[in-house]
Amino acid sequence: MCLVLLFLPFLAPSDDEEKGKARNTLEMMQQDVPASPKKDMQPKECFLMKTKEKKEEATKAKRRRKKKITDILAKSEPKPGVPEDLQKLIAEQLSIKRSVIELEELKLPDSCFLPANDLSHSLSSYLKQICPKWSKLRKNHKEKKSLVMLIICSSALRALELIRSMTAFKGDCKVLKLFAKHIKIQEQVKLLEKSVVHLGVGTPGRIKALIQQDVLNLNSLKYLVFDWNWRDQKLRRLMDIPEIRKEVLELLEMRLISLCKADSLKLGIF
Template sequence: MADDLGDEWWTQGDNLGVSEVEEDTQPLTEEQPIKSTSKKRKSDKQIQEEDTQPLTEEQSNKSTSKKRKGEKNIQDGTKKKKKTAKKECFITEERSEEKGDKESNKNKKRRKKKKTITDVLTSSEPVPGSPADLMSLLKNHFSLTRSVIEQEDLTLKDSCFLSSNDLTHSLSSYLKEVCPKWAKIQKQHTQAQSVVLLIVCGSALRTIDLIKQLIAFKGQAKVLKLFAKHIKVDDQIKSLSKGVTHIAVGTPGRIAALLEKEGLTVQGLRYLVLDWNYRDQKFRRMVDIPEVKEDLLKMMDRGLIQSCREGTFKIGLF
C-alpha cells in the first residue's frame, strides 16, 4: 500500500495537520468581527423590539388586574384602619359616656343627700323652743373661741328663763302670762335709753307685724321699732335718749349695734323675748338663717348674758 500511495503520503499528512492548526490559530478577518457584532446588534434590537412591542390583550389584562388587586389591597387596608379607628373612637366615647354617667349619678346622689332647711322643716312637725335650745346654741358657738372657764360664764340657770310658748299663744296672750303686772311695771319705768320689754325677731317685716299684735297688751306704753331698713343708727339713738320708751321691737343686728354704741342700755330691762318659734315663708326660724343667727349671738355677747346671770332680767322664748 505504501508503494501505491507513494512517498508523498507522509508529506501530505504533515501538511494537513499544520494547515488545520494554522486555521484554528489564525486571527479573525475583518468579515468575522463584523458578523459577530451584527449578531449582537440583532440581539439588542430584538430586546428593544420586545420592550417596545405593545402588550397583548392578555398581558395588559393581567397587568391591570394586578394593579387593581394592589389598589384593592391598599383600599382594604385603609378601610380596615378606618374601621379600627372608628371602633376605638366609639369605645372611647362609650367609656367617656359611662364616666360622665357615673359622675352625674354621683352628683345626683350628692344633691339628694343635701337637704335644705325648708325640706327638713316641712317634713317634721314644729316643736316649741326651750331654754336648752338656746343654751346649746350658745355653747356650740362660743366653744370654738373660748376656754372651758369662760364657757362656764355663759351658762344660764333655769331661773333666768320665763315659761316658753307652747305654740298656742298669740304675742299679747303670751306677754300677759309672763308679765301679769305690766301696768304697774311700765309706770315705774322712768329711765331713758332703756326699755322694759325688748322683743327680738328676724326681719323688719316681722317687727312691724309684732308691733301690731301688741295693741291688746301695751296699754299706754310707748313702742319703738329698731331695725336697719331706712332708719339710721344715730336717729334711733336720738329717739331713745329723748324720752322714756317702754317696749322696743327689732332685729338682732340693729340691737347689737345700739348696745355697742351705748345708745341702748340694759339697766331698766326686765324682759327679753326672742321670737324663737316663728317660721317665714321658707319655714325657717330666726336661728335657721345664718346671718340672723350670727347677729343674735353678737347681741347676746354685748352684756346681755352677764346681766341675765345677775338676775336683772329674764329671757322668754315665744
C-alpha cells in the same frame, strides 16, 4: 365580576380546572366587595345617640329625685324651742374660743328662763302670760334711753309684723322699731334721748349698735324675748341664720348674761 360571567359560556366543557378557577375567582370577588359606608355608619350613629339620650334622661331623673332641705323641713313637724336649745347653742358656738372656766361663766342660770311658747300662743297671749304686771311696769317706767321689754327677731319685716300682732298686750305704751331698714340710727337715737320708750322690737345688729354707742341703757330692762319659733321663706328660724346667730351671741355676751345672773333680767322663748 360582569366580565367573568360573560366569558364563562365560552369555556370548553372538558376544561374542569379552568371552570373551578373561574368559580373561585367569582367567590373571592363577592367576598371582597366592601359594605356601603352609609350602612356601616348608620347603626353606630344611632347607637351613640341613644346612649347619650339615656344618660341625659338618667341625669334629669336624679336631679328630680334630689330633695332640698326646705322640702324635708316642710314635711317635718315643728318643735317649739326650749331653754335647753339656747344653752346648747351658747356652749357649741362659744366653746371654740373659750376655755372651760370661761364657758361656765357664760352659762345662763335656769332661774332666768320664763315658760317657753308651746306654739299655742299668739304674741299678745304669750306676753300676758310671762308678764302679767305689764300695766304697772309700764306706768312706773320714767327713764329715757332705756326699755322695759325687748323682743329680738330676724328681720325688719318680721319686727313690723310682731308690733302689729301685740296690740292687745302693749296698750298705750311707746314702742320703738329697732332695725336698720329705712330707719337711720340717728333717728332712733333721738327718740331714745327725747322720749320714754317702754318696748323695743328689732334685729340684734341694730340693738347691739345702740348699746355700743351708749344710747340704749339696759338698767331698766326686765324682759328679753326671742322670736325663736317663727320661720322665714327658707324655713329658717332665728338661730338658723348664721349672721343673726352670731349677733345674738355677741349681744348676750355684752351684758345680758350678767343681768340674767343677777336675777334682774328674764328670758322668754316665743
